[in-house]
Amino acid sequence: MVSTPIKDIEQLTHIQPLNKRREAKMMIHAEKxxxxxxxxxxxxxxxxxxxxxxxxxxxxxxxxxxxxxxxxxxxxxxxxxxxxxxxxxxxxxxxxxxxxxxxxxxxxxxxxxxxxxxxxxxxxxxxxxxxxxxxxxxxxxxxxxxxxxxxxxxxxxxxxxxxxxxxxxxxxxxxxxxxxxxxxxxxxxxxRSPKNKDSYHLLTRQQQVTLFRLRTGHNRLNSHMHRKFRLASSPICTCGQEDQTTEHILHRSPQQQKIREEIWPHKESLATKLYNNKKDLERTMLFVV
Structure with missing residues (x-):
């Protein structure tokens, strides 16, 4: 039996060439x-x-x-x-x-x-x-x-x-x-850095880097590592409840509940934990270290 070349099959069936189909799939995903x-x-x-x-x-x-x-x-x-x-x-x-x-x-x-x-x-x-x-x-x-x-x-x-x-x-x-x-x-x-430093610039350099990653979502949590680089098998947190994002870790993950209550005896908003004064930002740094 003589096989039909893929190129001929694509022409006979009007199916787009493989490279074109891959491009179309990537385009649809990007738009989505x-x-x-x-x-x-x-x-x-x-x-x-x-x-x-x-x-x-x-x-x-x-x-x-x-x-x-x-x-x-x-x-x-x-x-x-x-x-x-x-x-x-x-x-x-x-x-x-x-x-x-x-x-x-x-x-x-x-x-x-x-x-x-x-x-x-x-x-x-x-x-x-x-x-x-x-x-x-x-x-x-x-x-x-x-x-x-x-x-x-x-x-x-x-x-x-x-x-x-x-x-x-x-x-x-x-x-x-x-x-x-x-x-x-x-x-x-x-x-040029402002003369009057804000709360962020009062932190250490390492703390600034950590806070920046928490704010932007470009960090080593499963959600980012899975969706961006496929370096995590799943975006889900190890607790199994939802995607492991900054908000999940700071607010809802049961695995961090005990230390969360110790650092924040009273409920605080995500904005307070990520954008408020130096003391609040240092609490967040203590939580994630």
Missing amino acids: VTTEKYPSEAWIHVYTDGSATSAVSNGGAGIHIDFPCGDNLETSVATGLHCTNYRAETEALIQAASIIQHCTEDCQQVVFLTDALSVLEAIETDKLRNLSTKLQQITKTRQVVLQWIPAHCGILGNEKADTLDKKEQAKNSSATTSNSKRKTPIIKAIM
């Missing part, structure tokens, strides 16, 4: 994540993208933001004549965070959607302190989530951000260098 986990009527969607010509020069960053009210904002910035994809992606997130920090939109939830997995991993390991600091400033007034999405899978906001950064790359290289030099003091001013 953004629409179900972060509904547009309740979340600010911030799409960022960055790249460089041949991955090493003339970098550009693109930002597309959709607000729950129906408005949107688009911008692009040059990231330097000598620039890598990684740096361009990082700059895109820094610029987007600065925009969100100063915007007047009433929505208290914002999700940053990026295809730069390496940048997200660097944030988790505290390798991008400037970006982490900027995101930390936003968490004082809004819930912040960082969400990875696959590149070029038909997500409109991501495609728009990609188009914007490509336009920036196409600009004259001398203008790119000039723009980069002008932005440098602006970015440094934005990243």
Whole structure:
């Protein structure tokens, strides 16, 4: 018996080629994540993208933001004549965070959607302190989530951000260098620590890292490790009741009930445990250590 090549079967049956079917499946999953986990009527969607010509020069960053009210904002910035994809992606997130920090939109939830997995991993390991600091400033007034999405899978906001950064790359290289030099003091001013330290900055560096991870959900709890990296077999807590998230551990997990009652004799809100004064933040650090 002579077998029919897969390519011929696909043509005869009108079934899409395997690689196309995989792309379609990824596109559906990506759309489902953004629409179900972060509904547009309740979340600010911030799409960022960055790249460089041949991955090493003339970098550009693109930002597309959709607000729950129906408005949107688009911008692009040059990231330097000598620039890598990684740096361009990082700059895109820094610029987007600065925009969100100063915007007047009433929505208290914002999700940053990026295809730069390496940048997200660097944030988790505290390798991008400037970006982490900027995101930390936003968490004082809004819930912040960082969400990875696959590149070029038909997500409109991501495609728009990609188009914007490509336009920036196409600009004259001398203008790119000039723009980069002008932005440098602006970015440094934005990243400069405030003279009057808030409760977060009164903590030790290690405590700041731990608190940042609790606030953003980018931590080693099962929910994140399973959904992001498949490094946990399930998102469920070892208590078996629900997903192991920051809120579950701080509020409901029966395994931590005894120490929870010792640290917080009276019921406290999640906001108090994560955003209040230095004393409350230190209690939370004592709980999670």
